Amino acid sequence: MPYQRISGSLSTPRVAVMIDMGNPFLNLTVDGFLKIGTVAAARAAAEEAYYVVKRGSISRHTVEHSLKKMCKEAAYWGTVAGVYVGMEYGAERIRGTRDWKNAMLGGALTGAIISSACEKGRDKIVVGAITGGAIATAAEFLNYLT
Known part of the structure; x- marks a missing residue:
């Protein structure tokens, strides 16, 4: 069952979303995917915004290209992060130490x-x-x- 918690403060903004998949391995993997995927999408959006400002114009094609790039970057880096978090957790469970x-x-x-x-x-x-x-x-x- 999904569980969401959002909190924040003026000194350190923090947003936490927890999805309970019923298994700690899956929870950590999905969490890593979502966190790093979001960062990658934000980075791609900032980069595309810079290029739009530099060109001085925006078109439907530019917006579509930007959205595709954001999704592609988010999926790639989210997958890499999810695999890494899962492998690290698996190593921790197998070795019995952190x-x-x-x-x-x-x-x-x-x-x-x-x-x-x-x-x-x-x-x-x-x-x-x-x-x-x-x-x-x-x-x-x-x-x-x-």
Whole structure:
């Protein structure tokens, strides 16, 4: 059953939407998809707004192109985030501990999965796994610093 909660303050605006799918793995995956997908759509909208202002004109074609770009970016980055969050959670459940190694494993698995879906060749899949693991591990270490 869906559950929504929206809260905010003047110092740090915050909007939280929780969808209960009945399974923590699915909950986290959908949450990651929605959060990062929203960020990607907002980034694409800001970029398209900049180009509209730069050109000085707007047309129906421009609006349609912008909406398609927003949806495409949101779907792509939301999918990547959902896969990553799911892989990290899965690593945590399998290993029975919560540490930076889960981020590394989740990032590596996500990089390999996304690379295998997008690219051809074993070398690109390995590079995607290494890159995903490195980025996720670095992000996790940066979170520990703050």
